[in-house]
Amino acid sequence: xxxxxxxxxSAVRHRHRTEGPQKHVIAFIFSIVLTLIAFAAVAAGGxxxxxxxxxxxxxxxxxxxxxxxxxxxxxxxxxxIPILFMAFGFFVAGTAVITALYWVWW
Amino acid sequence: xxxxxxxxxxxxxxHEPEKATxxxxxxxxxxxxxxxxxxxxxxxxxxxxxxxxxxxADGPSADELFKLPTVAAATFILLVSSLTSVFAIQAMHKxxxxxxxxxxxxxxxLGLGFLGLEIYEFxxxxxxxxxxxxxxxxxxxxxxxxxxxGAHVLFGVVWISLLIGQLxxxxxxxxxxxxIYVSAMYWHFIDVVWVFIFTVVYLLGKVG
Numbered sequence: 501x502x503x504x505x506x507x508x509x510s511a512v513r514h515r516h517r518t519e520g521p522q523k524h525v526i527a528f529i530f531s532i533v534l535t536l537i538a539f540a541a542v543a544a545g546g547x548x549x550x551x552x553x554x555x556x557x558x559x560x561x562x563x564x565x566x567x568x569x570x571x572x573x574x575x576x577x578x579x580x581i582p583i584l585f586m587a588f589g590f591f592v593a594g595t596a597v598i599t600a601l602y603w604v605w606w
Numbered sequence: 607x608x609x610x611x612x613x614x615x616x617x618x619x620x621h622e623p624e625k626a627t628x629x630x631x632x633x634x635x636x637x638x639x640x641x642x643x644x645x646x647x648x649x650x651x652x653x654x655x656x657x658x659x660x661x662x663a664d665g666p667s668a669d670e671l672f673k674l675p676t677v678a679a680a681t682f683i684l685l686v687s688s689l690t691s692v693f694a695i696q697a698m699h700k701x702x703x704x705x706x707x708x709x710x711x712x713x714x715x716l717g718l719g720f721l722g723l724e725i726y727e728f729x730x731x732x733x734x735x736x737x738x739x740x741x742x743x744x745x746x747x748x749x750x751x752x753x754x755x756g757a758h759v760l761f762g763v764v765w766i767s768l769l770i771g772q773l774x775x776x777x778x779x780x781x782x783x784x785x786i787y788v789s790a791m792y793w794h795f796i797d798v799v800w801v802f803i804f805t806v807v808y809l810l811g812k813v814g
Contacts, residue, residue: 521692521693521696524689524692524693525689528685528688528689528692531685532682532685535678535681535682535685535804538804538809539674539678539681539809541809542674542809542812542813543674549813549814552813553810553813556805556809556813557805559805560801560802560806563801564798564801564802567688567794567797567798567801568794571688571692571794572795581635581638582635582638585638585639585641585642586638586641586642586645588642589641589643589644589645589649590645590649592645592646592649593646593649593650593652593653594649595649596646596650596652596653597649597653597656599653600653600654600656600657601653601657604657604658
């Protein structure tokens, strides 16, 4: 966050808050690596199934955090209400999943 | 940060034009609420799928059906399209309308590529694997969940295409910028849902 937003009425393009592509390219590479690990773990096979499942879930959660945090800017300042909206959505979604699994499997 | 006057809109665009007006900020905030609701919707579809994924009746199982190369290709196409929509927003923040339109067009093309792969995949299942909507509880849950995501991709492709047209007609202003920003959020969310789909539906289906 810059302290001065003096872009009113000025033709000069102030770029102090412009972020470069580097951060997003790093987030992209990170997502690719997480995806590759997940696919490789399944393609390789032979590994303990429950270990693979845990690995897959961890990779997915990490990737979702990267995408929500960096690409959708949830980790930036002033995003408390959006985080609340999303957290509540994920909470209800998670409850639905756990409930359905509970009904069927136990 | 105060809202710019109308006459400044064309001369000097604020640095983050999507948040320059109260209306723009409200659109972004409201869109987060919508995405929270979408999470619930997809959550219930995932819950149904997880509950029914082993009820294969006489049809093929997930392990017999899914081919990882196709899923991997679709995953990378969607991931790259998420990156190109980030580049579009960065071009918008630099006030570069041409580059913005170009990245949006690339995003739409990648979205169409993803849809093409998905249609091909579904057609293979229906025609060669005898895996239709009513084959088993697993097939119904699969087509509903993955198809719903595909419908979101289709909606996003149409939406962003219309925005490209509007951008050409009306230019990049504090009115058009929030629309583009919100469509990019939508596109990222589609990618987030896909992360869960390729993990829960395809990879877990292969693991068993």
